[in-house]
Amino acid sequence: MANDAAQLTLEDVEDLRALVEAGMQDDARDALLKLAGKFPSLDKQSKVFEEVGILTRDLHNAIKDFAEDDRLRVIANVDMPRASERLTSIISMTGNAANKTLDAVDACQPMVDKLNDSVEKLLPAWSALMHGRIDRDNFVTLCKNVDTLIRDTKKNAAKVSEQLTTILMAQDYQDLTGQMIQKVISLVAEVEDKLLKFLMNFSESEREYLLEKDELQSGIEPHGPALDSIKQSDNIAANQDEVDDLLASLGF
Amino acid sequence: MDKNIKILIVDDFSTMRRIIKNLLRDLGFNNTHEADDGATALPMLEAGDFDFVVTDWNMPIMQGIDLLKNIRKSPKLKAMPVLMVTAEAKREQIVEAAKAGVNGYIVKPFTAATLKAKLDKIFERFE
Numbered sequence: 001m002a003n004d005a006a007q008l009t010l011e012d013v014e015d016l017r018a019l020v021e022a023g024m025q026d027d028a029r030d031a032l033l034k035l036a037g038k039f040p041s042l043d044k045q046s047k048v049f050e051e052v053g054i055l056t057r058d059l060h061n062a063i064k065d066f067a068e069d070d071r072l073r074v075i076a077n078v079d080m081p082r083a084s085e086r087l088t089s090i091i092s093m094t095g096n097a098a099n100k101t102l103d104a105v106d107a108c109q110p111m112v113d114k115l116n117d118s119v120e121k122l123l124p125a126w127s128a129l130m131h132g133r134i135d136r137d138n139f140v141t142l143c144k145n146v147d148t149l150i151r152d153t154k155k156n157a158a159k160v161s162e163q164l165t166t167i168l169m170a171q172d173y174q175d176l177t178g179q180m181i182q183k184v185i186s187l188v189a190e191v192e193d194k195l196l197k198f199l200m201n202f203s204e205s206e207r208e209y210l211l212e213k214d215e216l217q218s219g220i221e222p223h224g225p226a227l228d229s230i231k232q233s234d235n236i237a238a239n240q241d242e243v244d245d246l247l248a249s250l251g252f
Numbered sequence: 253m254d255k256n257i258k259i260l261i262v263d264d265f266s267t268m269r270r271i272i273k274n275l276l277r278d279l280g281f282n283n284t285h286e287a288d289d290g291a292t293a294l295p296m297l298e299a300g301d302f303d304f305v306v307t308d309w310n311m312p313i314m315q316g317i318d319l320l321k322n323i324r325k326s327p328k329l330k331a332m333p334v335l336m337v338t339a340e341a342k343r344e345q346i347v348e349a350a351k352a353g354v355n356g357y358i359v360k361p362f363t364a365a366t367l368k369a370k371l372d373k374i375f376e377r378f379e
Contacts (some may be wrong), residue, residue, distance in 0.1 A: 098267035105274065220317070220348045222310035225339040225360065237341045240366055243359050246343060250350045 006038040066198055075194075079187050086180040093173045100170040104163040111156040118149045253375045255280040257303035262286075262293040262319065263337075264311040268360075272306055272337065275364050279371065290314025294322055297329055304374075309338035309345070317349060324353045333374050337362065 012035055019028040036042045066072065125142040128134040134142070226236045237243045259276060261284055263269045269286045276284055285300075287293035290307070291314040297305065305323065309316040316336060323329045335356040336349055349357055355377075356370040 095265075095267060099270075102267065102270045102274070220342070220345050222315060222340055222345075223342065224310060226341050235343050237343060237346060237359065240359055240362065243341065243346055243357055246346050247350060247357060250347065252350060 008035070062198055066194075069194070072194060075187070075191060083184045083187050086184055090177045090180055093177055097170045097173040101167050104166045104170075108160050108163050111160060115153060115156065118145075118152065122146065122149065253372075256283055257281065258301060259284045259304045259306065260287060260293060260296060260300075260302045262288075262290065262305065262307040262311070262316065264288050264308065268308065272367075275367050276306075278364065279368055290316060290319030290322070293319055297323065297332070298326065302332065305332060305334045306337055307334060309336060309340045309349075317345075317352060320349065320352045320354055333378060335370060335374060337367075 016028060016031055016035070019031055033046070036046050122142070122145055125134065125138055125145070128138065129142060226238075231238050237246060259281055261269050261272050261276075263272070263286075266288075269288075273284050273286070285296070285302070287296055289311040293305070293307070294314065296302070305319075307316040307319055314322075316338065320334050320336070323332055323334060333355040334353075335358065336354050337358045337360060339360045341359045346357055355374045358366055358370055
């Protein structure tokens, strides 16, 4: 206070007293603030208090708004459980599609193998026929074998075609899971937006700080498939060639 | 290469196990068996006469990297070739797997040709 050149006069105090006695609290407060303005050091302190006051009020409002936000309550009680349900059903739909496709492949493989074997067996006699060096008995056997092959092939071609249709139809999950994933993405974006707005009340750099902290997480913990947004990072091997290069540099 | 070698496929997703099993069958390997995580695989390896392990990294209970470390620690299994087939592609992870003694590392998604190339490379060294 020693630096403050201004003096507090008896008049100032009397004015203040009069306002308080008259019950004019608001005017009394303004007069007090005006008085404080006369003393630079006092004013600096009161500004700090004022800032803290504003911050406290903002924080209070932010928490209140956050707690009373009806949309948030819907998100927590309805949308979030629904999102996990959607994600769970995406796992089961993609799993079913993969299994259907694999079943079809398993069903086709023996037929293709059998076709290949039959042709292999026919080849020597067929080749003899093509060179005109076949006797009657072998010719009759060849004809019988070709007949069987034609019948089997016709029957199996229909079966393979059926399996190909199954494989085709199994891809319908893409459309359905795509729609579900879109819903989850918009929910996540909305929650992110709300949380960000809440955090912005405290610090502009909060997001950068949190992102940085997340990046620093242990390097060998499993992360699952690398996302395109982080694939550019030097730390991620984008494809098999990069993995091979890295291993080669380690003496593999 | 002996096509009758006994192979253990370790992955928590049954579809991925089926895909690897089918690819191995196409390459002529029919003696394949399956486990859904490291904790299931390790006792199977200790008890059985397996020649080769193909494992994922990210699995519940015991992860692939820990399975690999346990294999290298076991007097019975330490020389067993291990191929890692995984979506994990961080440099630290690949280095960690190399340090733990992995014999091959394939990142998902992968092709049948990649699997064949890595198998050839591994067995070339073991023969």
